[in-house]
Amino acid sequence: xxxxxxxxxxxxxxxxxxxxxxxxxxxxxxxxxxxxxxxxxxxxxxxxxxxxxxxxxxxxxxxxxxxxxxxxxxxxxxxxxxxxxxxxxxxxxxxxxxx
Numbered sequence: 184x185x186x187x188x189x190x191x192x193x194x195x196x197x198x199x200x201x202x203x204x205x206x207x208x209x210x211x212x213x214x215x216x217x218x219x220x221x222x223x224x225x226x227x228x229x230x231x232x233x234x235x236x237x238x239x240x241x242x243x244x245x246x247x248x249x250x251x252x253x254x255x256x257x258x259x260x261x262x263x264x265x266x267x268x269x270x271x272x273x274x275x276x277x278x279x280x281x282x
Contacts (some may be wrong), residue, residue: 200227202269206234211277212252215244225267231256232263233274251278 192282207220225234231254239245255274256265267273 201225202227202229202267204234204267204270204272205272206238206273207274209274209276211248212245212275215248216242227267227269229267230263230266231261231267231273234267235263235275238275248277252276253278 201224204223204225205220206223208216208218213219223234223237235252235254237251239249253276254261254263254265255276256267257272258274268280
């Protein structure tokens with residue numbers, strides 16, 4: 184599945200600068216989405232939080248675990264303010280208690 188990010192605005196979106204990323208889902212997130220991973224095209228100034236918000240908008244049932252997930256960018260835990268680069272991989276990892 185591929186999701187194009189048309190809703191995020193900013194400098195990169197205005198000049199059509201996008202990056203391709205892969206999002207992988209684990210545990211409860213995988214159960215909710217029904218996919219192991221998907222590709223997304225996001226503006227080059229998008230944060231991991233922007234991506235999570237876009238995923239929740241596209242998969243509303245993710246809201247039930249939204250507050251209790253960890254994010255990993257390229258196999259290292261990260262913050263919600265990390266900025267994507269081309270071919271980055273974001274992992275959505277629910278906590279054991281919440282997901």
